Amino acid sequence: MDRLQYVPMDLRDVLRTIRMNAKYALFLALVVVLVIIEKENKIISKVSDKLNLKQMPQNIFEINSTHSNIVYSENGSLLSLSELDSAFSQLRKQLVNVTLQLGGDNPFPADLPKMPRRHILLMATTRTGSSFVGEFFNQQGNIFYLFEPLWHIERTVSFESIGANAVASAIVYRDVLQQLLLCDLHILENFISPPPENHLTRFLFRRGSSKSLCEDPVCTPFVKKAFEKYHCKNRRCGPLNMTLAMEACLKKDHVAIKAVRIRQLEFLRTLVEEPRLDMRIIQLVRDPRAVLASRMVAFSGKYESWKKWALEGAAPIHEDEVQKLRGNCENIRLSAELGLSQPDWLRGRYMLMRYEDIARFPLEKAKEMYKFSGITLTPQVEEWIIKNTQASQDSSGIYSTQKNSSEQFEKWRFSIPFKLAQVVQDVCAPAMKVFGYKLANDVETLTNRSISLLEDKVNFWVT
Numbered sequence: 001m002d003r004l005q006y007v008p009m010d011l012r013d014v015l016r017t018i019r020m021n022a023k024y025a026l027f028l029a030l031v032v033v034l035v036i037i038e039k040e041n042k043i044i045s046k047v048s049d050k051l052n053l054k055q056m057p058q059n060i061f062e063i064n065s066t067h068s069n070i071v072y073s074e075n076g077s078l079l080s081l082s083e084l085d086s087a088f089s090q091l092r093k094q095l096v097n098v099t100l101q102l103g104g105d106n107p108f109p110a111d112l113p114k115m116p117r118r119h120i121l122l123m124a125t126t127r128t129g130s131s132f133v134g135e136f137f138n139q140q141g142n143i144f145y146l147f148e149p150l151w152h153i154e155r156t157v158s159f160e161s162i163g164a165n166a167v168a169s170a171i172v173y174r175d176v177l178q179q180l181l182l183c184d185l186h187i188l189e190n191f192i193s194p195p196p197e198n199h200l201t202r203f204l205f206r207r208g209s210s211k212s213l214c215e216d217p218v219c220t221p222f223v224k225k226a227f228e229k230y231h232c233k234n235r236r237c238g239p240l241n242m243t244l245a246m247e248a249c250l251k252k253d254h255v256a257i258k259a260v261r262i263r264q265l266e267f268l269r270t271l272v273e274e275p276r277l278d279m280r281i282i283q284l285v286r287d288p289r290a291v292l293a294s295r296m297v298a299f300s301g302k303y304e305s306w307k308k309w310a311l312e313g314a315a316p317i318h319e320d321e322v323q324k325l326r327g328n329c330e331n332i333r334l335s336a337e338l339g340l341s342q343p344d345w346l347r348g349r350y351m352l353m354r355y356e357d358i359a360r361f362p363l364e365k366a367k368e369m370y371k372f373s374g375i376t377l378t379p380q381v382e383e384w385i386i387k388n389t390q391a392s393q394d395s396s397g398i399y400s401t402q403k404n405s406s407e408q409f410e411k412w413r414f415s416i417p418f419k420l421a422q423v424v425q426d427v428c429a430p431a432m433k434v435f436g437y438k439l440a441n442d443v444e445t446l447t448n449r450s451i452s453l454l455e456d457k458v459n460f461w462v463t
């Protein structure tokens with residue numbers, strides 16, 4: 001999940017690993033193009049010129065095991081993101097056309113639903129409570145919810161987190177996300193391993209976390225023998241039929257996706273500007289000290305050196321690790337600052353949420369998120385929240401969970417060694433300032449429950 005190392009890959013391996021599906025071979029070719037960009041350290045100039053648009057349908061079938069007919073790079077200097085982006089978006093439009101020409105299931109029906117269809121992205125990082133907040137949308141019957149679909153892309157295609165690779169991965173993530181928001185679930189099949197057969201798969205990551213994939217008719221009769229790792233929780237279903245899931249998605253009123261792999265809000269611009277989408281982006285943040293404390297429990301192996309350093313004074317933490325932490329905090333801060341600055345393209349489409357506020361006032365915050373999304377929150381969701389947060393309603397009708405959840409959300413203060421809290425504060429101070437997380441200058445402050453480390457930020461929600 002937090003793999004940031006570059007794993008060199010052989011292009012032929014990519015092609016071998018991801019079994020080709022003619023419809024999406026072109027998309028895959030683009031991935032390959034982007035990987036090559038890094039590999040050759042050159043950039044295709046005018047990708048779009050080189051790919052004769054009219055010949056595209058034939059070309060698709062010619063991509064066997066060679067990429068030589070796709071990549072032309074003579075003396076490319078690094079193109080800007082926008083140039084690369086525009087080449088890519090042209091190709092994407094073409095891909096949609098090709099898909100339609102090939103007689104695939106049309107993922108974009110002409111008859112639009114009467115209700116304004118909303119597309120919600122819950123943008124977070126790991127250990128920020130995003131699974132919990134995702135449930136707010138998963139529990140609502142008229143929303144098609146997907147849990148971390150980009151996991152499959154990360155597993156299949158490796159990108160470095162800096163330089164041209166960061167751009168490449170961002171573009172791939174974004175474009176897959178766009179197709180998924182449009183209910184084109186077939187796009188994901190290219191990245192599922194082992195590859196689905198006849199659109200059937202038993203390997204969709206965390207299928208069970210998506211109610212829409214576990215209800216009728218997507219839940220087909222259970223087939224014995226068919227082991228499914230991420231099976232549905234409350235019932236056993238047959239292998240997932242991606243076409244059936246796609247049809248279910250189209251029938252729902254709205255689509256919501258949770259993703260922890262989008263590094264920068266800026267990369268989502270074309271998604272927001274896409275006319276077929278009515279995007280609402282909710283960025284979820286959490287105190288980075290709490291995130292580290294939580295990660296040290298969840299991925300304890302990775303943090304051995306941190307623990308040793310903090311508790312036994314062993315060799316200092318590797319500078320790379322610290323830089324990684326700094327990079328994460330900066331990405332989160334830059335995204336939030338961009339969102340809060342309300343550029344025209346994001347107006348009314350961006351909301352910032354702190355996990356700590358949701359933990360203290362879950363129902364109130366859920367209502368705010370739904371209002372922002374333009375969707376009516378159903379009693380079903382309300383009940384789920386009350387049940388799962390032990391919220392209790394006092395006689396005045398005000399929901400009060402504060403005392404109860406504050407114990408939960410501040411637990412980290414007593415588990416994190418102060419030395420580590422200091423490291424986080426050192427590198428994440430700018431982000432913490434933006435979000436209203438107060439620094440603790442000594443261990444007494446850190447562990448004194450009557451000192452709040454949370455500034456009251458009344459509302460980040462800007463319209």
Ligand SMILES: *[C@@H]1O[C@H](CO)[C@@H](O)[C@H](O)[C@H]1NC(C)=O
Nearest residue numbers: 061062063064065066068069
């Ligand atoms: C693709 O494969 C077919 C047969 O497998 C072969 O005839 C054709 O030349 C190949 N095309 C390319 C571009 O390699």
Ligand SMILES: *[C@@H]1O[C@H](CO)[C@@H](O)[C@H](O)[C@H]1NC(C)=O
Nearest residue numbers: 045046073074075076077078
């Ligand atoms: C590309 O390379 C050719 C020769 O290899 C050179 O003549 C040409 O000026 C170069 N173009 C650019 C834009 O650098």
Ligand SMILES: *[C@@H]1O[C@H](CO)[C@@H](O)[C@H](O)[C@H]1NC(C)=O
Nearest residue numbers: 053090093094095096097098
């Ligand atoms: C896609 O197809 C439509 C009609 O078939 C055409 O009008 C449009 O120009 C095509 N778009 C691209 C990018 O080729």
Ligand SMILES: *[C@@H]1O[C@H](CO)[C@@H](O)[C@H](O)[C@H]1NC(C)=O
Nearest residue numbers: 198199200241242243244247
């Ligand atoms: C998957 O669902 C589609 C759409 O309902 C159906 O046409 C197809 O036969 C199903 N595939 C399998 C293998 O059952």
Ligand SMILES: *[C@@H]1O[C@H](CO)[C@@H](O)[C@H](O)[C@H]1NC(C)=O
Nearest residue numbers: 390391392401403404405407
């Ligand atoms: C949390 O709230 C519930 C319901 O109001 C209550 O039963 C429980 O005792 C509280 N827990 C703590 C630790 O205060």
Ligand SMILES: *[C@@H]1O[C@H](CO)[C@@H](O)[C@H](O)[C@H]1NC(C)=O
Nearest residue numbers: 444445447448449450451452
């Ligand atoms: C915790 O902080 C409060 C308020 O600053 C202070 O009155 C109290 O003495 C502190 N408790 C401890 C154990 O230091």
